[in-house]
Amino acid sequence: MTPILEVERLAKSFSGVPALIDGRFRLEAGSVHALCGGNGAGKSTFLKIIMGLLERDAGTIRRNGHEVDFAGPSGALRNGIAIVEQELSPVPAMTAAENIYMGREPLRSFGRIDFATMNRRTQHLLDGFGFAIRATDLMMDLTIAQTQLVEIAKALSYDAEVIILDEPTSALGEAEAEHLFDAIATLKAKGKGLIYVSHRLSEVFSIADHYTVFRDGRFVEDGAIGDISKDQLIQLIVGRPLSEEFIKENTVGDQVVMRVQGLAAQRGVRDLSFQLHQGEILGLYGLMGAGRTEVLERLFGLSSETAGRIEIGGIEARILRPKDAIAAGLAFVTEDRKQTGLVLSGSVRENLCLSSLGKLSLGGWMQGKQEAESAANMIDVLKIKTAGDAMGVENLSGGNQQKVVLGKWFLTEPKILLLDEPTRGVDVGAKREIYRVMSDFARAGGAVIMVSSETDEILGMADRVIVLRDGHMAGELTREMLSAEELLRLAA
Amino acid sequence: MTMTIPNSGQILQRYGIFIALFVMCLTLAVISENFLSTRNILNVLRQTSINGILAIGMTFVILTRGIDLSVGSVVAFAGLVAASLATTSATGMVGNGPYPALLAIAVGMAVGMACGAVSGVIVSRFHVPAFVATLGMLSAARGMALIYSGGRPIPSLTEEFRWIGTGSVGGIPVPIFLLLGTFAVAHFVLTQTRFGRHVYAVGGNPHAAKVSGLPVRRIRFTVYVIAGALAGLAGMVLAARTGSALPQAGIAYELDAIAAVVIGGTSLAGGVGRVTGTLIGALLIGVMNNGLDLMGVESYYQQVIKGVLIVAAVMLDQSKNKQD
Numbered sequence: 001m002t003p004i005l006e007v008e009r010l011a012k013s014f015s016g017v018p019a020l021i022d023g024r025f026r027l028e029a030g031s032v033h034a035l036c037g038g039n040g041a042g043k044s045t046f047l048k049i050i051m052g053l054l055e056r057d058a059g060t061i062r063r064n065g066h067e068v069d070f071a072g073p074s075g076a077l078r079n080g081i082a083i084v085e086q087e088l089s090p091v092p093a094m095t096a097a098e099n100i101y102m103g104r105e106p107l108r109s110f111g112r113i114d115f116a117t118m119n120r121r122t123q124h125l126l127d128g129f130g131f132a133i134r135a136t137d138l139m140m141d142l143t144i145a146q147t148q149l150v151e152i153a154k155a156l157s158y159d160a161e162v163i164i165l166d167e168p169t170s171a172l173g174e175a176e177a178e179h180l181f182d183a184i185a186t187l188k189a190k191g192k193g194l195i196y197v198s199h200r201l202s203e204v205f206s207i208a209d210h211y212t213v214f215r216d217g218r219f220v221e222d223g224a225i226g227d228i229s230k231d232q233l234i235q236l237i238v239g240r241p242l243s244e245e246f247i248k249e250n251t252v253g254d255q256v257v258m259r260v261q262g263l264a265a266q267r268g269v270r271d272l273s274f275q276l277h278q279g280e281i282l283g284l285y286g287l288m289g290a291g292r293t294e295v296l297e298r299l300f301g302l303s304s305e306t307a308g309r310i311e312i313g314g315i316e317a318r319i320l321r322p323k324d325a326i327a328a329g330l331a332f333v334t335e336d337r338k339q340t341g342l343v344l345s346g347s348v349r350e351n352l353c354l355s356s357l358g359k360l361s362l363g364g365w366m367q368g369k370q371e372a373e374s375a376a377n378m379i380d381v382l383k384i385k386t387a388g389d390a391m392g393v394e395n396l397s398g399g400n401q402q403k404v405v406l407g408k409w410f411l412t413e414p415k416i417l418l419l420d421e422p423t424r425g426v427d428v429g430a431k432r433e434i435y436r437v438m439s440d441f442a443r444a445g446g447a448v449i450m451v452s453s454e455t456d457e458i459l460g461m462a463d464r465v466i467v468l469r470d471g472h473m474a475g476e477l478t479r480e481m482l483s484a485e486e487l488l489r490l491a492a
Numbered sequence: 493m494t495m496t497i498p499n500s501g502q503i504l505q506r507y508g509i510f511i512a513l514f515v516m517c518l519t520l521a522v523i524s525e526n527f528l529s530t531r532n533i534l535n536v537l538r539q540t541s542i543n544g545i546l547a548i549g550m551t552f553v554i555l556t557r558g559i560d561l562s563v564g565s566v567v568a569f570a571g572l573v574a575a576s577l578a579t580t581s582a583t584g585m586v587g588n589g590p591y592p593a594l595l596a597i598a599v600g601m602a603v604g605m606a607c608g609a610v611s612g613v614i615v616s617r618f619h620v621p622a623f624v625a626t627l628g629m630l631s632a633a634r635g636m637a638l639i640y641s642g643g644r645p646i647p648s649l650t651e652e653f654r655w656i657g658t659g660s661v662g663g664i665p666v667p668i669f670l671l672l673g674t675f676a677v678a679h680f681v682l683t684q685t686r687f688g689r690h691v692y693a694v695g696g697n698p699h700a701a702k703v704s705g706l707p708v709r710r711i712r713f714t715v716y717v718i719a720g721a722l723a724g725l726a727g728m729v730l731a732a733r734t735g736s737a738l739p740q741a742g743i744a745y746e747l748d749a750i751a752a753v754v755i756g757g758t759s760l761a762g763g764v765g766r767v768t769g770t771l772i773g774a775l776l777i778g779v780m781n782n783g784l785d786l787m788g789v790e791s792y793y794q795q796v797i798k799g800v801l802i803v804a805a806v807m808l809d810q811s812k813n814k815q816d
Contacts, residue, residue, distance in 0.1 A: 089697055113686060
């Protein structure tokens with residue numbers, strides 16, 4: 001039987017960094033096919049290309065045996081492919097019905113939209129799936145879970161042959177997820193093909209018929225779910241044993257440098273308590289949306305939530321804005337260095353000195369010499385590969401940009417470093433140097449809290465790991481207890 | 493199911509602009525006995541018509557997160573081109589004019605649409621920020637107006653053409669009909685048609701619009717064509733009213749148009765707003781100008797007061813966003 005979707009050797013790079021090297025997939029009609037892989041395995045890139053949201057560099061896509069090439073999502077939709085994206089994307093000021101029927105609104109005379117029919121059909125659709133949402137509800141009044149249900153209903157309403165569900169349950173409760181699984185079973189019985197992406201392996205084993213595993217942008221293996229155990233699948237996803245890519249020479253001291261009690265943060269993070277010791281690298285692990293970044297934002301005074309007590313060095317620190325956090329000795333290397341870490345149009349020196357302008361100036365006048373010395377020092381210590389401190393940061397590689405962000409914070413002489421995905425989009429060599437910097441910082445008596453979705457990185461660098469699930473602490477693992485399987489088990 | 497009972501703050505936000513207009517009218521009616529005279533009311537509406545027509549076009553653009561700074565220049569350019577076809581004077585006449593008014597009007601609209609189309613292509617296809625693209629058009633269209641007219645006014649327009657500016661039907665000036673007609677069509681398009689809903693979708697969440705298969709580029713392009721067409725119409729009404737087209741016409745008109753849109757509650761962030769609000773916003777500016785005139789306030793002060801009003805309206809809009 002010809003597969004309804006067949007993909008071979010799909011490849012895509014972003015400014016020279018490969019995100020997908022060899023993507024392959026075979027989807028049969030009337031089946032649910034799980035696409036598995038860790039963060040950075042290339043799944044999202046793969047799906048975006050299929051949907052026409054990204055252009056591929058190489059590879060072929062066949063629908064029912066015919067080669068296709070979509071210029072945009074409208075092409076994919078016309079060809080019977082629909083997607084529920086991982087990042088929810090509603091139009092907030094429009095109703096659920098308007099969102100679902102966007103681009104194919106039913107019409108009556110004079111080109112008027114038939115709102116009555118649209119609302120009726122939407123209500124029928126939502127009721128049919130057992131989703132408790134009104135067609136006329138504005139998207140901005142819905143909860144995240146309801147928003148996700150609307151997006152799911154939308155994808156299913158296209159009556160597409162190929163339906164892609166990228167982490168569809170990440171914001172759903174169990175009851176809502178059950179409704180979704182019922183809907184999936186119905187669609188399967190109708191002969192549709194579903195591509196299902198989820199980190200929750202228990203879901204994969206309960207609803208999928210086939211699996212395909214990607215790792216580091218490459219196809220690894222596919223097969224029938226019945227022929228593989230959960231442990232084997234985790235092994236395939238996690239892949240190679242830990243290599244020598246990590247550098248870890250710090251030792252955890254006895255002294256508690258930070259004590260957090262009853263902390264609340266956005267995304268429903270509640271009642272989080274933990275301690276951080278001198279010389280320690282504490283890992284913060286969890287699935288997308290578990291509230292990891294939000295914890296760091298709260299600690300750094302970037303959150304509207306203020307509940308919870310933070311003690312630094314035995315003294316309560318009231319952190320309401322980043323200025324308070326910096327004064328308390330915290331530094332925050334954000335996840336998205338281009339958006340929030342760097343002034344991209346600035347030079348290496350300007351960026352390095354950005355957070356220490358007070359120290360490097362006298363009565364408002366910048367002290368050029370001190371500035372140059374500080375920058376030169378950081379370029380040297382962090383081995384930043386740049387033609388000079390006047391070079392624009394946008395011309396540096398991802399790894400060197402990340403080192404500039406680190407250097408910027410080191411100049412403020414922090415005691416505690418908050419790192420959010422410190423090696424995302426960074427090549428292997430630069431990764432190693434960033435691990436070296438982390439290790440040295442902790443060895444010199446600092447403490448690090450590191451958020452990472454890369455299991456390897458957590459296993460390689462963390463002395464202790466807190467696993468978050470839906471905003472709550474799902475468990476705490478010491479280095480002896482750490483394993484990829486245990487992390488996944490607690491997080492999912 | 494819960495019924496949400498709007499609190500006073502929400503009522504103020506939703507109907508604030510109506511209340512503001514009402515209070516202003518009431519105050520003026522008390523202060524000046526002339527304000528409520530039929531003559532004065534028609535005068536206000538007639539004066540509002542040009543800004544109102546421009547502001548309605550601007551609403552489409554702003555709803556998609558864009559802006560059109562060029563409409564004032566397009567007013568002059570389109571007005572001059574139409575006038576050159578409808579003048580009886582040798583100065584500025586094209587070919588063996590004057591031509592029928594309908595032809596002149598059609599060409600004037602086409603000139604406006606062409607200017608809008610150029611901005612639209614630059615914004616939608618070449619991803620130049622709307623501010624920059626239309627700033628360029630502001631300068632270029634003004635230049636073309638000066639080139640086309642040799643820097644001189646085109647006088648002596650035909651009576652037939654002047655009807656759209658000075659005529660009246662049943663005692664009501666034609667420009668008011670044009671404004672209300674434009675409003676009715678725009679309101680219908682934005683609330684009832686697919687294209688209208690897509691304008692909101694593109695402004696509310698461009699990514700969602702794209703993933704839903706909407707022709708995002710074409711929608712972005714079209715709103716600038718609409719704004720250009722309406723700028724052309726406004727330019728012709730202006731020329732028809734004064735009897736001659738001037739290359740300096742319409743300077744800074746874009747600012748009043750944007751002000752009307754913003755005061756009317758349309759968000760510069762896109763996706764939220766109504767053309768009803770824009771109409772009321774334009775009326776508010778018109779009534780305010782008229783009232784300050786009636787009270788004998790100098791026009792210099794009027795500008796300051798208008799400035800305060802615009803900023804106050806946006807501050808209200810911001811506080812609304814914060815609550816969400």
